[in-house]
Amino acid sequence: MAGSANLNVMMKTARKAGRALLKDFGEVEQLQVSTKGPGDFVTRADRQAEETIRNELMHARPSYGFLGEEGAKIAGEDPTRRWIVDPLDGTTNFLHGLPHWAVSIALEHKGQAVAGVIYDPVKDEMFYAEKGGGAFMNESRMRVSGRHRLIDGLFATGLPFAGRSDLPETLQDLARLLPAVSGVRRFGAAALDLAYVAAGRYDGFWERRLKPWDMAAGLVIAREAGAIVESLTKDGDPLADGTVICANNDIFAPFAKVIRKD
Incomplete structure (x- = not known):
């Protein structure tokens, strides 16, 4: 290119x-x-x-x-x-x-x-x-994955550390999501998590309390690969509020429903 x-x-x-x-x-x-x-x-x-x-x-x-x-x-x-x-x-x-x-x-x-x-x-x-x-x-x-069903999807997230206050929310996320998907990974690099969604290696990713430098590059890469990328707050801005959820078009809605507790 x-x-x-x-x-x-x-x-x-x-x-x-x-x-x-x-x-x-x-x-x-x-x-x-x-x-x-x-x-x-x-x-x-x-x-x-x-x-x-x-x-x-x-x-x-x-x-x-x-x-x-x-x-x-x-x-x-x-x-x-x-x-x-x-x-x-x-x-x-x-x-x-x-x-x-x-x-x-x-x-x-x-x-x-x-x-x-x-x-x-x-x-x-x-x-x-x-x-x-x-x-x-x-x-x-790169294109996002072509999987259509949540149960077939592999997802990524970050896990709170060192006493961060969002631990209860994340544990609740996992309790709702794990029974509905094929797996969740925590590799410890949000930028690469977003890049892997773009490459179709993951089917979706979500995380809270990110900084602009954690995800700014990944947001545009994931979107250009065909991912839907939003804040965990439906009308929010990921760079502004520090939360993100992304997935391919078919999986995004059921994935977001689980994470957002819609």
Whole structure:
């Protein structure tokens, strides 16, 4: 696919950050056996990746704004365009040596995500999309799954940790959904969960208390692959309220009915 200049910049930047993180990931795997542990090292790797991404993107588009997970927030001269970046989605996986994490970069225009790139360096999988242009993984066009029945579907979510207050809601979700589907997975990287819905690997995904950088790129990729993507509040905005539910057209309605308790 021949993407726009912006998309090409995003993909090049994601690859550059991903290569550096992949080298760091090799070090993390060695640090697992040390008494000190890899925590401080991963924090530095995360911040360095965001700095690399910020420098690349701001050099290419100096008038755009920037919002990054690690605290970088720049108000650009162009108030309508902003980069939204998670330099390392799946930090806990990375910290524990689990090979499931990604670099996520989105371009927002007038409050809407219009382009997204999610790069998994371990598998060398680049998921990307622009509004109106379809969704791709490497050179292949992506479409959501063709499953029609909830009972055949495989779904993904996040699980609350460290005493988060949304644990009871999530447990209730699982109690309603698990008897009605073929399985639920928790892989620990929301950006990749959305990309996997786009690729047809999952049939649906939902989660609460996400940040814009967790899902901005994934929202446009999933939509361009044919997914219905909404907030858990029917008239809400996922980027604004931090909740998301998505699935293919046939499964979305029964899936949303279970999760939303309609």
